[in-house]
Each structure stands twice: as C-alpha cells, then as structure tokens.
Amino acid sequence: MFVPDVADFEVSCVVMESCILPCSFQGGTDVVIHWIQVTAGDLHVHSFYHNKHQLAHQVQRFRDRTSLFKDQISRGNASLQLTGVKVQDQGRYKCHTSVIRGNKESFINLKVDGMRNTQIH
Template sequence: GNCASIICQWSSGVVERLRNVSVPDVADSEVSCVVMESCILPCSFQGGTDVVIHWIQVTAGNLPVHSFYHNQDQLGHQDQRFRDRTSLFKDQISEGNTSLQLTGVKVQDQGRYKCHTSVIRGNKDSFINLKLDAPVDQVDLQQVDNRITCSSEGIYPEPELTWSTSPPSSLNLQHKTTKQKTEQLLYNIRSYLILSDSDLGYSCTVSTRRNRKRATLWRLCEYYLSVEFGSGAAEKPVQTGHQEPDPH
C-alpha cells in the first residue's frame, strides 16, 4: 500500500501528593530540585546578630559548602565544586532566614546537608535531604525499514522504557534496550523494535518518578487523515522526524 509514517508525542506528569502529617523539628527537611536549575535549601533560626552560619554537605564527607560570619561570606574553605554556585539571603539573615541558594544543581549535589547556625544564646543544627531529578525531556522515534528505534537522553534517576501497540495486541514485542550513564551521572536510554504488523501504532514510553513521555509511530494509508487518541481528542499528525508540543 501507499502508506506514510507519522510520529505523535505527548506526555503526562506524575502528580505528587504529600500527606499532611506532623513531624518533629528534628526530622530532616526533604527538598526536590531539577538538574541544572536553581534550588533553595531551607533553614531558619530565631534570629539575632553576630550569627555564624556553616552549610556542610554531609554525605560527600562533610564538605564545606558556604560559611558566613563577621557579617560577611567566608568562602576560603569552600569546596571547589560549589565555587560561584552558592549564596545566602543576606538581607533576611537577621530575621532568621539562613536558607542556601544553590545554582546549576548537579546529580553530585544530591544528598544530606547540615545547616549550622550559632548566636550568643545558642546553636542550632538542621538537616536537609536534597533529591534531584532530570525529567524526561523528549522521546525520539526513528524508523528504518521494519525497525523502530526509540531514544531519550539526559535523564535522572534511571528511567524505564516500555513498548506498546495501538490498539493493544497480543503480539510479543521483541525489543532490545540499553542504558548509558554520562559523565554528569545522567542516563541515556535506547531501544529498538522489529515491526511485525504494519497496521498497528507502536508506542514507546520513557518514564521516571517525576514524569513520563510517549511517542507513537502510526502507519497511515490513503484517505486516513486523522488520529483519535484514547482521550477522545483528535491531535494533528506530525511528519516523521518532527515532534508535537506537549499538551497542557
């Protein structure tokens, strides 16, 4: 038949719901941030003058992240990996805000941090667990003859990749998937599948704990001009090699 291939792509975010539970002050704070973005590690004390602040990355071997005393930053002992990436909210320190802003966060920044604050009337240690994600940004599908290749890059933590058909079928989808870790500790994932029925749509879904994205290869023959998706909403077909914007 005189058929053409198109690729459609859409995504769905995973909504995180936090239970409203009371926790003691000694519990670690949990912070989730996205790789290469800015991140704020929260910390506070009762306020006062002549405050001493030390931020330490505990899990990496108590690395000095940022220090502040004598009313100014003290970065002489700062570990090199944090150079030019840390700052405090100096106009709010006297009011008790000792939160740390970390820019360009990397997977290596993940872990447990200690915020030590000291004033004349006493000391306080707070602990923050930083969890990082690099969401699935794009899923690429390519077809050569009867072989489809699905790939996605720059993901954290380790992603999962699954194949499916539209409509669902009992076909055993023979595929091979490989994962590669980059120097930045991000994951690239690739899988290929041999087409066994050209009348089906073949979908590749790449997912992590934060989000998932899916791309589908459709085989459209003459006069079949639109595609209906499971939601009932028609989406515009896209030529091979192009990608639809994510729906909101």
C-alpha cells in the same frame, strides 16, 4: 543551648536549575552560618560570619553556585540558594547556625531529578 530539629527536611531540585535549601533560626546578632554536605564527607558548602560570606574553605565544585539571602539573615533566614544543580549535589546537608542565644542544626535531604520534560506528546 543546642536545639536539634526532629526530622530531615526533604527538597527536590531539577538538574541545571536553581534550588533553595531552607534553614531558619532565632535571629540575632553575631550570626554564624555553616552549610555542610554531610553525605560527601562533611564538605564545606558555604559559611557566613563576621557579617560576611567566608568562602576560603568552600569546596571547589560549589564555587560561584551558592548564596545566602544576606538581607534576611538577621531575621533568622539562613536558607541556601544553589544554582546550576548537579547530580553530585544530591545528599544530606547540615545547616548549622549560631547566635549568642545558642546553636541550632537542621538537616536537609536534597533529591536531584533529571531535566524536566516540557514537550507535549
């Protein structure tokens, strides 16, 4: 069974900071997770299956900047942590999850803001 999410989830992140793209699903075993950057032509951001991270097809510019919360995957948390956010990271992402009970896709719109201005005027 395929369960589409109704609306995209909006996330705002700041350049050079860490950011979490939320994604949840009905937990289970034999979990497959694929994170894809849709706006850039379906770039592979992060994959997880066979109970481990699968980064062979990961696009170079995401290398060493993505992670999942591995201890929470079985409970239905497929959120992606992205570190050192870049302007090019802005766009639409797809989180595809698959367990024995079915597949789910959710979409996240990532907006990237410039550096935070911490000076007091």
